[in-house]
Amino acid sequence: MGGLGGNDVGGRSGNSCVAVAEPRRYAYSRGTKAMTGRAWALLIMRRVLFMIPILFAIATATFFLTRFAGGDPAYQIAGTFATEESIANIRADLGTDRPLGVQYVDFLGDSIRGDLGTSLFTDRPVRSDLADRLPATLELITLSLVVAVVVGLASGSYAAHRRGTAADKAVRYGSFTALSLPDFWLGLLLLFVFFFKLGWAPPPIGQIAPGAAAPRDVTGAAVVDATITLNWAALKASLHQIWLPLTTMALIFSGPLTRLARSATIEALGSDAILFGRACGLPRSTLWRYAARASLPPVVTFVGILFSVLLGASVLVETVFSWGGAAQYVVNAIRVNDFPAVQGFVLVAGVFSVVIFLIVDLLYVAIDPRVRL
Amino acid sequence: MSRTEPGGRRHWGPNWLNPPLVIGLGLIALLAIGSYVVPALSQFDAEIANPREALQPPSSRHPFGTDRSGLDIFVRVFQAPRIDLTIVVMGVGLGAVIGVVLGVVTGFSRGIPGEISMRVADIVQAFPLLILAIALVSLSGNNLTNVVYVLAFVNVPVFLRLTRSRVLTVREQRFVQASIALGNSTPRLVFRHILPNSLGPTIVQFGVSMGYGILTLAGLAFLGVGVQVPTPEWGSMILTGASNMTTGQWWISLFPGLALSVAVFAFNLLSEGIEKAREVGSK
Amino acid sequence: MTDPQLSVRGLELEIATRRTSTAILHGVDLTLATGHMHGLVGETGSGKSMTARSIVGLLPPGGRVTAGSVTFGDQDLLAKTEAEMREVRGAAIGMVFQNPRTALYPMLNIENQMGNVIKSHLDLDKAERVARIREHLGLVGIDDVDRVAKAYPHELSGGMAQRAVIAMALVCGPSLLVADEPTTGLDATIQRQILELIRSLQKRITLSVLIITHDLGVVAQYCDTLSVMSEGRVVEDGAVRSVLLDPTEEYTKRLITASDLGYIRTKRLAAQQ
Numbered sequence: 001m002g003g004l005g006g007n008d009v010g011g012r013s014g015n016s017c018v019a020v021a022e023p024r025r026y027a028y029s030r031g032t033k034a035m036t037g038r039a040w041a042l043l044i045m046r047r048v049l050f051m052i053p054i055l056f057a058i059a060t061a062t063f064f065l066t067r068f069a070g071g072d073p074a075y076q077i078a079g080t081f082a083t084e085e086s087i088a089n090i091r092a093d094l095g096t097d098r099p100l101g102v103q104y105v106d107f108l109g110d111s112i113r114g115d116l117g118t119s120l121f122t123d124r125p126v127r128s129d130l131a132d133r134l135p136a137t138l139e140l141i142t143l144s145l146v147v148a149v150v151v152g153l154a155s156g157s158y159a160a161h162r163r164g165t166a167a168d169k170a171v172r173y174g175s176f177t178a179l180s181l182p183d184f185w186l187g188l189l190l191l192f193v194f195f196f197k198l199g200w201a202p203p204p205i206g207q208i209a210p211g212a213a214a215p216r217d218v219t220g221a222a223v224v225d226a227t228i229t230l231n232w233a234a235l236k237a238s239l240h241q242i243w244l245p246l247t248t249m250a251l252i253f254s255g256p257l258t259r260l261a262r263s264a265t266i267e268a269l270g271s272d273a274i275l276f277g278r279a280c281g282l283p284r285s286t287l288w289r290y291a292a293r294a295s296l297p298p299v300v301t302f303v304g305i306l307f308s309v310l311l312g313a314s315v316l317v318e319t320v321f322s323w324g325g326a327a328q329y330v331v332n333a334i335r336v337n338d339f340p341a342v343q344g345f346v347l348v349a350g351v352f353s354v355v356i357f358l359i360v361d362l363l364y365v366a367i368d369p370r371v372r373l
Numbered sequence: 374m375s376r377t378e379p380g381g382r383r384h385w386g387p388n389w390l391n392p393p394l395v396i397g398l399g400l401i402a403l404l405a406i407g408s409y410v411v412p413a414l415s416q417f418d419a420e421i422a423n424p425r426e427a428l429q430p431p432s433s434r435h436p437f438g439t440d441r442s443g444l445d446i447f448v449r450v451f452q453a454p455r456i457d458l459t460i461v462v463m464g465v466g467l468g469a470v471i472g473v474v475l476g477v478v479t480g481f482s483r484g485i486p487g488e489i490s491m492r493v494a495d496i497v498q499a500f501p502l503l504i505l506a507i508a509l510v511s512l513s514g515n516n517l518t519n520v521v522y523v524l525a526f527v528n529v530p531v532f533l534r535l536t537r538s539r540v541l542t543v544r545e546q547r548f549v550q551a552s553i554a555l556g557n558s559t560p561r562l563v564f565r566h567i568l569p570n571s572l573g574p575t576i577v578q579f580g581v582s583m584g585y586g587i588l589t590l591a592g593l594a595f596l597g598v599g600v601q602v603p604t605p606e607w608g609s610m611i612l613t614g615a616s617n618m619t620t621g622q623w624w625i626s627l628f629p630g631l632a633l634s635v636a637v638f639a640f641n642l643l644s645e646g647i648e649k650a651r652e653v654g655s656k
Numbered sequence: 657m658t659d660p661q662l663s664v665r666g667l668e669l670e671i672a673t674r675r676t677s678t679a680i681l682h683g684v685d686l687t688l689a690t691g692h693m694h695g696l697v698g699e700t701g702s703g704k705s706m707t708a709r710s711i712v713g714l715l716p717p718g719g720r721v722t723a724g725s726v727t728f729g730d731q732d733l734l735a736k737t738e739a740e741m742r743e744v745r746g747a748a749i750g751m752v753f754q755n756p757r758t759a760l761y762p763m764l765n766i767e768n769q770m771g772n773v774i775k776s777h778l779d780l781d782k783a784e785r786v787a788r789i790r791e792h793l794g795l796v797g798i799d800d801v802d803r804v805a806k807a808y809p810h811e812l813s814g815g816m817a818q819r820a821v822i823a824m825a826l827v828c829g830p831s832l833l834v835a836d837e838p839t840t841g842l843d844a845t846i847q848r849q850i851l852e853l854i855r856s857l858q859k860r861i862t863l864s865v866l867i868i869t870h871d872l873g874v875v876a877q878y879c880d881t882l883s884v885m886s887e888g889r890v891v892e893d894g895a896v897r898s899v900l901l902d903p904t905e906e907y908t909k910r911l912i913t914a915s916d917l918g919y920i921r922t923k924r925l926a927a928q929q
Contacts, residue, residue, distance in 0.1 A: 054495075054496065054499075057496055058496060058499060058500075061496060061500070062500075065500075065505060066508070163717075164717075176638070176641065176642075177634075177638065179641070180584065180634050180637040180638035180641055181630075181634050181637075182588055182591055182592065182595075182608075182611070182630060182633055182634065182637075184592065184595050184611065185611050185626065185629075185630030185633065185634070186630075188611065188614075188615055188618045188626050188630070189618075189623075189626075189627065189630070191618050191619060192618045192619070192621075192623050195619065196618065196619055196620075196621055196623075203619065204619070271758065272753060272755060272758035272759045273758060273759060273760060273761045273762065275714065275753065275759075276751075276752075276753060276759040276760070276821070276824075277761065278714055278745065279712060279714060279745055279746070279750075279751035279752075279753075279825070280745065280746040280750070280751075280773045280776075280824060280825060280828075281742050281743065281744070281745035281746030281747060281773070281776055281777060281828075282742075282746070282772060282773060282776050283742065283776050286772055286776065290761055290763075293763055294762075294763065305498070308498070308499060308501075309501075309502070309503075311501050312501025312502065312503040312504040312505075313501075313503045313592075315503065315504070315596065316592050316595060316596070319595070319596065320615065327501075327504070330501075330504055331504070331507055331596060334504070334507050334508045334511055335511065342504075342508060345501070345504065346500060346501060346504060346505065349500065349501040349504070350499050350500050350501075353498075353499035353500070353501075354499055357495075357499070367763070368762070368763060369762065369763060369808045369810070370762055370808070370810045
């Protein structure tokens with residue numbers, strides 16, 4: 001994963017994760033009331049309302065960035081034997097000959113209605129293209145992160161409770177190595193071992209193998225669809241397809257998550273509250289729970305950032321496994337100058353990220369009563 | 374959950390030459406030096422194709438084997454840091470410089486400019502930056518210079534935030550207030566007090582961002598962005614060997630990826646080492 | 657004299673790191689009589705906190721008791737396993753620390769936290785637990801018990817938080833309270849309140865108190881007996897009046913002179929002249 005946005009968590013190194021993963025500054029309240037039901041409702045309403053100008057800003061940024069980064073697709077479409085006239089015609093068709101301001105307003109209007117234009121490459125509405133492919137990407141990212149979080153929290157707190165022992169060392173070295181690996185390379189290696197050599201994994205051709213049991217298309221994500229339609233054959237088939245890319249991503253991301261969980265747990269274990277808890281004779285299980293909950297916040301923040309980064313960065317793993325996700329779609333779109341598709345994807349990804357950040361903030365408040373948003 | 378111990382101001386402590394720092398630095402030096410020494414000593418050229426020796430597994434003649442064009446992978450793996458390291462240093466370095474400057478500026482100014490810059494950084498983070506990077510590079514020229522700019526661009530927010538938060542903290546400290554009261558001018562304040570205090574975390578972050586930057590560069594190359602064949606670069610080498618993984622020629626992608634991992638590992642280790650060196654007392 | 661409640665003899669403690677091993681306590685002797693308040697004074701680094709922590713077995717990582725005995729009533733505390741000590745802590749011996757706001761677990765309200773402590777020692781049903789919690793919150797001088805019980809630690813002021821901490825330490829009915837600098841982080845007026853509270857608690861529920869402090873004034877006003885510590889050793893001990901008015905050791909004299917009491921002593925000496 002060459003993910004770039006994740007820079008804000010300082011690459012994948014756990015230490016810097018803790019330091020830099022608090023860019024979302026949470027104010028610790030002093031002497032204010034804790035959250036009641038009413039306070040929750042108000043908070044959510046306030047944040048959702050606040051989202052609107054942010055979404056607006058994202059749409060604007062998307063518009064200008066794609067115009068700036070993209071070339072003029074008219075040349076591409078017109079082809080080698082383009083004439084001035086044909087290019088002008090294409091521009092009129094696309095609407096790119098109108099003044100920028102008009103294009104912008106149209107773009108905003110269209111986006112609000114959900115119309116993301118038509119792909120120059122597939123000739124279908126961008127919205128449909130994305131609807132076809134986004135679920136696959138989301139499914140892969142979500143499932144991988146879930147596994148990575150479970151592994152990370154478990155091994156991180158395990159290591160923290162056995163600080164200084166050989167087990168701790170093993171966990172530290174392991175996670176440090178994991179976060180140094182390129183995800184696309186690991187995917188290739190795993191493919192070689194588990195597909196080519198051992199035959200435990202299928203050839204990398206996407207969510208569903210031809211001829212295998214396919215679930216009914218509800219969401220577009222094979223594993224999810226198979227589960228909700230209770231189609232066990234399809235579930236088995238889709239899990240068979242997904243397990244290798246999922247393992248690749250989960251392995252890599254458990255690296256920083258383990259380090260984060262470990263350092264947060266160590267800090268919690270050394271805190272005054274745990275000492276006092278011990279002094280009151282609290283059993284180990286209670287103290288373990290106390291430390292675990294206290295170590296959650298940085299992990300939650302990090303997962304949120306990771307998720308939004310992976311919307312784009314998953315293209316690497318998707319490419320290796322021919323997953324057919326949205327990230328692959330947009331990279332291809334870039335190559336062929338399909339700028340409605342690029343624009344549509346960037347907008348959708350931006351919106352997704354904002355929603356994820358909101359969820360993360362709300363989770364943070366739920367976990368830590370001190371936080372005031 | 375906090376401790377009641379007083380937080381010490383960190384300074385370069387006795388842990389200067391701790392293992393992670395030494396090993397990390399050593400590995401990086403090895404890679405950098407090797408990128409010139411190994412090609413010089415090898416009989417093979419890293420960029421001249423040799424189809425008659427294509428797809429050979431590792432042997433004494435070709436320790437890492439050859440790829441589809443007959444290029445010796447050993448030489449190419451070792452020459453790759455010339456690109457991988459240089460481009461990333463330049464990109465991350467540029468981003469760091471700009472980020473630090475902006476961080477100081479926005480950290481000092483009270484009120485609106487600071488808030489705006491944070492919101493802008495927030496929004497920048499909401500975007501799928503890898504995608505934008507690919508877009509920027511492929512569409513404004515698929516060359517390495519643009520990759521440097523892109524790397525710089527994505528690193529600015531990181532260093533901006535870091536520096537700004539340090540500035541905000543240091544600014545409130547008594548000795549700074551005293552300094553201002555004594556009539557010290559702002560630039561003097563910045564250079565003598567603020568920057569030295571922010572230096573530590575910035576250097577640590579630089580190391581980490583370097584590791585990340587190398588992965589990004591390789592990732593971009595893997596997608597065919599930025600690096601041109603036949604320039605040896607780890608990511609594009611992995612790409613060349615990707616399809617061969619499913620047909621059994623494992624060595625083409627393995628060795629570049631291994632080297633890539635070692636480089637990232639080394640930078641992360643280095644950052645760990647620097648952080649450890651800054652700690653006061655033994656831990 | 658009746659049997660002392662707490663008796664420490666020849667306590668030696670060392671802390672081992674990866675490279676070295678440092679001796680912290682070099683044979684500490686301490687006696688606390690039932691129902692008394694004993695002050696453990698000394699400067700920072702004298703080993704008073706370590707002594708207290710050794711008594712309840714809350715040693716820092718690498719800490720090891722190398723010699724001595726700690727007898728509580730008729731029990732040998734050093735011979736107990738960690739599991740056995742967990743039963744002692746909170747139920748027989750309560751301990752409070754310096755900073756109340758960080759001592760309380762930030763993510764649960766007071767009632768739930770205290771409930772957890774009760775659950776680990778006493779077998780009570782929910783109603784009994786709630787009643788006991790309320791009772792103890794009232795005992796420490798909290799007026800608005802309902803509000804405080806439902807409050808989170810960060811919602812309480814420093815003084816209120818320390819009261820809650822004391823309530824939590826005492827909720828299972830221990831007979832000894834170890835207080836490690838319980839008032840150092842608080843405002844002067846609150847300090848007084850807390851100390852008065854501890855003194856009143858002593859009378860109401862027969863509590864022996866071991867208070868660690870660097871403030872001789874506190875010791876002079878509230879303690880029955882004291883020990884003066886320096887560099888891991890007890891320099892002088894005895895009844896408060898005799899030690900403070902007529903110290904025998906040089907160190908003690910210097911300590912007294914350096915504190916606010918020095919003035920009082922000089923005046924008395926002058927008056928005696």
